[in-house]
Amino acid sequence: MRVVLSTYGGRGSVEPMVGLAVRLRELGAEVRVCAPPDEEFVDLFAGIGVSPVPVGRPVRPMVASVEPGSTVGLAQRAAELIAAQFGTVAATAEGCDALVATGPLPVTAGARSVAEKLGIRYVHASHQPVILPSPHQPPPARRGRPLPPGVKDNRELWELDARNANEMFGAEINTHRAAIGLPPVHHVRDYAFTARPWLATDPVLSPWPDSSGLDVVQTGAWTRPDDRPLPPGLVKFLDAGAPPVYVGFGSTPMGADIAKNTARVAVEAIRAQNRRVILAHGWAGLDLIDDGDDCFAVGEVNQQALFAGVAAVVHHGSAGTTTMAARTGAPQVVVPQGADQPYWAGRVVDLGIGVAHDGPTPTVASLLACLETALTAETRARARAVAATIDTDGATTAARRLLAEIDPNGRSLPA
Incomplete structure (x- = not known):
């Protein structure tokens, strides 16, 4: 056929x-x-x-x-x-x-x-x-x-x-x-x-x-089935310390100034939690804000493998990223930018597997508040429990x- x-x-x-x-x-x-x-x-x-x-x-x-x-x-x-x-x-x-x-x-x-x-x-x-x-x-x-x-x-x-x-x-x-x-x-x-x-x-x-x-x-x-290995540099970064927080906005575009500010806000908020950071370039064009060894930037990678090794996923709330994070049991902070993303943010909250940011433009203080909830043992336990129920x-x-x-x-x- x-x-x-x-x-x-x-x-x-x-x-x-x-x-x-x-x-x-x-x-x-x-x-x-x-x-x-x-x-x-x-x-x-x-x-x-x-x-x-x-x-x-x-x-x-x-x-x-x-x-x-x-x-x-x-x-x-x-x-x-x-x-x-x-x-x-x-x-x-x-x-x-x-x-x-x-x-x-x-x-x-x-x-x-x-x-x-x-x-x-x-x-x-x-x-x-x-x-x-x-x-x-x-x-x-x-x-x-x-x-x-x-x-x-x-x-x-x-x-x-x-x-x-x-x-x-x-x-x-x-x-x-x-x-x-x-x-x-x-x-x-x-x-x-x-x-x-x-x-x-x-x-x-x-x-x-x-x-x-x-x-x-x-x-x-x-x-899609994805058995690609993670890049050696990324594996080395993951192995060098406690699980980092992933930040990526997928195929949501941003202007250069907005992307620069978003990256800065994310890094500063995550550092305030004494966590390391993985920034995904994506269509937003996120990039490192300095040469600190606590941050790593990635392009196209196997999210199924990566999300299994992170402390939380900060993202825009697309169907694909929300589903992948849920499947791997990673707590989520959803910063919806538009379209169907507020819906997925609401579902993350309803299931207790993460937090929805109020509005598309986080500040260090607002993102830090979201991370404080997402990184609790209770949220991680709930995310793992829900992960076991997701159809793969x-x-x-x-x-x-x-x-x-x-x-x-x-x-x-x-x-």
């Missing part, structure tokens, strides 16, 4: 597809991938022997250049992503049995249209729950369209979100659909999500309410389910 994976976005949208691709191939499927052309994403897939078909512009320079909340160029970028689904992705999906898509609505609505035209199985996958309609939560605001402050009913807000989606992307989607002989869709968001979207999150970290009204299939988080391989669950839906008799699945 052949499966095509279509994704676009930061690392949180791309890396889970690497994990799914690994498991699908282990089960005998041929996997094709359409992904953004950033070098680091190409390298991720190259590490599992897959050459992704490039789609859209590189993500990292684009997100670094867009002002927060700005709608400049949004329509053009959406049009490009939609066109890529009907063009590049459609060509890649020829001869495939299923198409799995994740990412922004222009990607997934276009991808489902392609699957509809080809007559193949389509799955919408979300790696965080906040975009899925539920009366238990409000929708995230779409760029340039803030939620009306006077409306508190979540159902009403989701109806408004559906109208916004139609206005922003409906005409472009339907123009491409008409060009390949498909009828128009009148509810773009719900069409893209389907009546049964997949939620690739851990049910302990991210429980989906049964009373949501949406038939969500929760598979567990899709994480949702990608296998998803791969088996997908292939079983393509071939209900299971002829292709190994025992």
